[in-house]
Every structure is written in C-alpha cells, then in structure tokens.
C-alpha cells in the first residue's frame with residue numbers, strides 16, 4: 001500500500017476482503033512502527049458448522065469441546081528455558097560493563113524471537129479457528145486480573161491468552177465466524193459433564209478423575225470444555 005510521506009509499505013496482516021482504505025494511523029512501540037488501517041469491507045458470509053468451546057489452560061494451550069487439544073510449539077518452550085537462564089546470567093554481570101551491554105542486546109534478541117514464534121503460532125491457530133468454526137465460545141476469564149496474581153502470572157503472560165483473544169476478536173469478524181463469551185464458571189472442572197455430580201475438590205495437579213456417581217472417566221480439560229459447551233448452548 002502507498003501512504004503519503006512514508007511511501008510504499010508492505011502489510012504483514014492482510015484481511016481476507018481487501019476494501020477501500022479510509023484512514024491510516026501510525027504509532028511507535030519499543031522502537032517499531034505500527035500502522036493501523038480503517039478499511040471499508042463487505043460483511044463476510046456467516047460460516048455454517050461446528051460450535052466449539054475453547055478452554056484455555058496451562059498444560060495444553062487450549063482444549064476444544066470436540067476433544068481436540070492444542071499445544072504451543074516446542075521451540076517456544078526451549079526459547080523460554082534459554083531466556084530464564086540468560087536472564088539469570090545477565091543479572092550477575094557487572095553494571096555498566098561491556099559484557100552486560102552485550103548480554104542486554106542478546107536478551108532483547110531472544111525476547112524478539114520468542115515473540116515471533118508465539119505470534120506465528122497464535123496467528124495460525126486463530127486463523128484456522130475463525131475460518132472453520134461457526135461459533136467459538138471462550139470462558140470470560142479475567143486475564144489481566146490473573147496476570148497480576150503472583151505464581152500463575154509468568155506462565156499466563158507467556159502463553160499469550162490475551163493476544164489469542166484479541167486475534168480471535170477481529171478474525172471472527174473477517175471470516176464470518178462468531179466469538180461469544182460464557183460467564184465465568186469456577187466449578188467447570190469439578191462438575192461431571194455426564195451426570196452433573198459435583199466434586200468437593202480437584203487439585204490442579206490431577207489431570208484425570210473418575211466420577212464416583214456415574215463412573216465416567218474424565219480428562220480434566222476436556223470435561224471442563226464439555227461443561228462450558230453445555231452452558232453456552234443453554235444460554236443460546
């Protein structure tokens with residue numbers, strides 16, 4: 001695209017319907033320039049297909065109510081381990097030293113790499129979901145609230161839930177899918193999706209459990225997703 005004063009620019013994210021550009025806004029963030037465009041487009045044809053509830057988790061990035069588990073790419077975990085090690089090494093280097101300056105540059109590069117791998121993963125995932133499902137139901141978690149809450153914070157910030165939601169938000173509009181939110185329901189993992197029996201407690205470490213009432217065997221995440229799906233259908 002061509003912008004006044006800036007000249008020709010190559011776009012990284014191109015919506016499916018290319019329409020008339022109404023306005024462009026440039027902003028700078030951490031030394032990188034971003035351009036947001038307001039584009040006039042036609043409303044896409046609504047997708048007919050599956051309604052899927054997405055349960056965001058820490059072991060699997062997301063579990064779908066159809067039983068599918070989506071995991072983050074392996075290189076990401078490898079880079080994150082390297083980042084933790086390098087950060088520690090960096091903090092031990094003498095302030096103001098050349099070594100510290102050098103390691104700061106390396107750290108920034110690693111951060112960028114992680115961001116790119118994660119963005120790539122999230123973009124592929126959200127594009128596939130928004131292009132193939134009629135409706136996507138997300139649990140309305142208070143992500144920013146949870147990020148402030150100590151121990152969970154690093155893991156959650158790392159897996160990029162907020163970015164996932166942001167991308168699903170605009171991509172469902174681009175491709176004719178719908179994004180809805182199911183109210184937060186704390187007991188989803190403790191409730192048997194078969195008979196409705198409610199467990200007293202279910203420690204985070206327990207990944208599978210057997211319902212004492214009906215004998216059904218549950219994968220923690222899939223069971224939670226099934227419960228959310230039921231609620232979403234009831235709400236509709």
Ligand SMILES: [Zn+2]
Nearest residue numbers: 192195211214
């Ligand atoms: Zn049961």
